[in-house]
Every structure is written in structure tokens, then in C-alpha cells.
Amino acid sequence: MVRSGCVKLYEENANGEERVLQxxxxxDLLGLEALGSQRxxxxxxxxxxxxxxxxxxxxxxxxxxxxAEHCRRLVQRASTILQACMHRSRGADxxxxxxxxxxxxxxxIGRELEREGRRYWQIQLPMSRLEIGAYLGCAEETVxxxxxxxxxxxxxxxxxxxxxxxxxxxxxxxxxxxAPR
Amino acid sequence: MVRSGCVKLYEENANGEERVLQxxxxxDLLGLEALGSQRxxxxxxxxxxxxxxxxxxxxxxxxxxxxAEHCRRLVQRASTILQACMHRSRGADxxxxxxxxxxxxxxxIGRELEREGRRYWQIQLPMSRLEIGAYLGCAEETVxxxxxxxxxxxxxxxxxxxxxxxxxxxxxxxxxxxAPR
DNA sequence: CGATCTCTTGACAAATATCAATCAGGGTGG
DNA sequence: CCACCCTGATTGATATTTGTCAAGAGATCG
Numbered sequence: 001m002v003r004s005g006c007v008k009l010y011e012e013n014a015n016g017e018e019r020v021l022q023x024x025x026x027x028d029l030l031g032l033e034a035l036g037s038q039r040x041x042x043x044x045x046x047x048x049x050x051x052x053x054x055x056x057x058x059x060x061x062x063x064x065x066x067x068a069e070h071c072r073r074l075v076q077r078a079s080t081i082l083q084a085c086m087h088r089s090r091g092a093d094x095x096x097x098x099x100x101x102x103x104x105x106x107x108x109i110g111r112e113l114e115r116e117g118r119r120y121w122q123i124q125l126p127m128s129r130l131e132i133g134a135y136l137g138c139a140e141e142t143v144x145x146x147x148x149x150x151x152x153x154x155x156x157x158x159x160x161x162x163x164x165x166x167x168x169x170x171x172x173x174x175x176x177x178x179a180p181r
Numbered sequence: 182m183v184r185s186g187c188v189k190l191y192e193e194n195a196n197g198e199e200r201v202l203q204x205x206x207x208x209d210l211l212g213l214e215a216l217g218s219q220r221x222x223x224x225x226x227x228x229x230x231x232x233x234x235x236x237x238x239x240x241x242x243x244x245x246x247x248x249a250e251h252c253r254r255l256v257q258r259a260s261t262i263l264q265a266c267m268h269r270s271r272g273a274d275x276x277x278x279x280x281x282x283x284x285x286x287x288x289x290i291g292r293e294l295e296r297e298g299r300r301y302w303q304i305q306l307p308m309s310r311l312e313i314g315a316y317l318g319c320a321e322e323t324v325x326x327x328x329x330x331x332x333x334x335x336x337x338x339x340x341x342x343x344x345x346x347x348x349x350x351x352x353x354x355x356x357x358x359x360a361p362r
Numbered sequence: 363c364g365a366t367c368t369c370t371t372g373a374c375a376a377a378t379a380t381c382a383a384t385c386a387g388g389g390t391g392g
Numbered sequence: 393c394c395a396c397c398c399t400g401a402t403t404g405a406t407a408t409t410t411g412t413c414a415a416g417a418g419a420t421c422g
Contacts, residue, residue, distance in 0.1 A: 076216055
């Protein structure tokens with residue numbers, strides 16, 4: 001379980017290029033996808049400083065009765081992650097994907113600001129443009145240009161890895177289901 | 182749980198277009214993604230004749246002790262589905278996605294045939310080209326053209342919704358990556 | 363201060379989306 | 393039984409988008 005910071009889950013495709021599967025933040029459980037196959041099919045690396053802790057599956061200890069509540073919550077967590085994974089925009093429009101991603105980030109790691117009576121979300125990106133592209137399925141340059149376009153449209157403000165955006169888009173609420181309680 | 186046939190899970194995006202999230206076949210569990218949020222965020226429709234049955238969550242019955250084995254298996258199933266969902270090719274190359282999809286279909290609903298000493302997989306597609314496109318994230322026409330291209334490369338044979346292909350993916354994936362249009 | 367990495371921008375090539383037309387197959391009704 | 397129609401599949405022409413290559417700007421680190 002990630003306690004703080006950001007962990008990047010990725011795999012390498014046949015051409016040796018990196019494909020990012022997930023960015024995990026505080027409260028996210030890692031490795032649930034391997035409980036079934038007993039095999040971890042992807043790599044994980046910390047982006048900056050990260051704190052983690054280990055958890056035991058509720059049915060992993062032999063001489064101990066199954067804790068129904070723990071079991072139920074584990075299934076719920078897996079279920080929630082699955083739902084987020086299923087609904088994640090696949091391909092299509094890089095710009096829309098980026099918007100959704102930023103909305104999700106704002107919900108997860110955004111700081112709320114007040115400026116001239118308007119509410120903003122401030123995001124400090126823990127990953128590079130290249131990694132965002134590897135996550136969304138597009139080239140690094142496309143991420144740059146999409147950010148620029150969103151800025152020209154007045155939807156956000158970009159300063160390196162710092163992003164300032166107005167009220168996050170609707171879709172963020174759905175994706176936000178991944179957030180811990 | 183799907184007992185036979187094919188169920189299409191889909192949602193509608195902001196433009197009213199259909200986006201297919203999953204094709205479920207015999208043995209697949211539906212609705213696991215809603216155990217966490219208690220809300221089903223997608224629609225389901227049968228493609229042709231389908232048989233299903235209902236299952237109870239192992240912790241759903243109040244005055245009954247939790248069955249550890251059932252619980253463990255539920256988590257494993259959710260975990261397996263999650264892993265498949267995480268590793269599903271996102272965007273990138275429609276042709277490669279289609280190949281992967283066909284390989285998966287062959288594994289799920291393919292019939293093995295023997296012809297002139299060579300082994301083939303025969304697949305009867307339960308969905309339209311449009312639905313395949315909505316699943317892979319590309320246009321209907323691109324699905325057609327990709328199928329045609331694979332046929333010209335001798336990797337498979339297309340007759341309407343019936344597809345005949347040789348030894349599933351592995352070698353085909355690598356060969357397809359370098360083959361000319 | 364140079365070296366290196368990331369980010370950005372431009373120009374071009376390649377791929378797909380879109381639009382439009384045609385074709386094939388199955389079902390329907392006369 | 394056959395003409396008809398309707399849906400899904402296919403193919404072609406064109407426009408749009410993105411990937412790729414290249415170069416430069418900015419930041420960070422030693």
C-alpha cells in the first residue's frame with residue numbers, strides 16, 4: 001500500500017518501449033492483480049520519495065479464522081480498482097484522455113486554491129511528459145501540444161510540472177472512485 | 182455468470198457513441214466491478230442467445246459464517262479479471278490490437294480444426310465490425326481494412342463473421358509488426 | 363560552466379477518421 | 393419462387409490527426 005508519493009506501474013512491450021499501466025498514490029493498493037495468478041506481470045518504480053507498507057490477505061494465515069469484514073473490504077477494493085480500470089478511456093482522443101487524466105490527478109493530489117474569488121486546483125506532476133504519453137498511449141510531443149492547446153483554450157495554466165486548473169471535469173468524479181475512504 | 186453465448190458490456194460517451202468495455206463469454210462473472218461502489222456504471226446486452234445464472238457473494242448472507250474458500254476464490258477471480266484489464270492493449274496500433282483480440286477470442290470460443298496436416302482455429306464472431314471497433318477504439322472501416330491486411334499476409338481467412346486462423350498469436354505478433362502493408 | 367535531461371516547437375510523413383458509394387446476405391412479402 | 397429491402401460489410405477518395413525526426417530552450421546537477 002502506498003502511504004505517500006507516487007509509484008509507477010509499467011511493462012515493456014515487444015519493441016522494448018515502456019507502457020505505463022497505472023500511477024498509484026497514497027491509499028492505493030498494489031499487487032491485487034497478482035492474487036489470482038500468483039505472478040506479478042508488471043514492474044513498479046517510485047517517482048521521487050515514496051513510503052509504503054505491507055498488508056496480509058485476510059485468508060493468508062492458516063490457523064486463523066477468516067475475518068469476514070476484512071474479506072469483504074478486500075473484495076470491495078479490488079472491485080473499485082477494477083471499475084476504474086474498465087472505464088479508463090481507451091485510445092480515441094488524446095486530448096480528452098489527457099483532460100480526464102488531469103481531472104483524476106486533481107482529485108487525487110490536487111491542492112485547492114482561492115484566487116480572485118475563483119477556485120482552482122493546483123497539481124504538481126510527479127511524472128514526465130514521456131511517462132504521461134506512455135500512460136495515455138500517445139507520443140511525448142502530443143502530450144505537450146495537448147497541454148498547450150488546453151492552455152490556449154483557457155482551461156488550465158502550465159508551468160513546467162505545475163498545473164493550475166479550474167473546477168475539474170465531471171469525469172473526474174467517476175474516476176475518483178479509486179480514492180481511499 | 183455467463184453460462185453460454187456472449188454478453189456485451191458498454192457505456193455511452195459524451196457524444197452518445199457506444200464504447201464497448203468487455204465481451205463476456207461462458208464462465209465470465211459480470212458485475213464484480215460494482216461490488217465496491219454498489220453502482221453498475223455500464224450497460225449489458227446479449228449478442229444472440231445467452232444463458233446466465235446468479236451467484237451470491239460469500240459474505241452476503243447475514244446469519245451464515247463466511248466461507249473462507251469461497252471468499253478466497255472470489256478475490257482470485259476479481260484479481261484475474263483486473264490483471265487482464267490492466268494489460269489490455271490501450272490504443273497504439275489497431276492492427277496489433279486486433280490480432281491480440283482475435284487470439285483471445287480463439288482461446289475463448291475457437292474450435293480447433295485439422296486441415297491438410299495443419300492446425301487451425303475457427304472463430305464465429307458474435308459481434309459486428311462496428312462493435313469490434315468500439316471495443317478496440319477505432320473506426321468500423323479500420324477493422325475491415327485490418328482484417329483484410331491480415332488476410333493478405335496469410336495470417337488468417339475471413340468469411341463474413343467466420344474467421345479461420347493458424348497457430349494463435351505469439352509468432353504472428355512479431356511477424357505482423359515488421360510485415361509490409 | 364558544461365553536461366545532461368526534460369520540455370517545447372516546427373516540418374514532414376504516415377496512419378487513421380470521415381464521407382460516400384457499392385456490395386453481399388438474409389429476411390420479408392407478394 | 394422471386395423481387396425487394398434492409399442491415400452489415402467492404403472499398404475508395406479525401407481530410408485530419410498523430411507519429412517521427414530534428415532542433416532549440418530551459419532546468420538541474422556536479
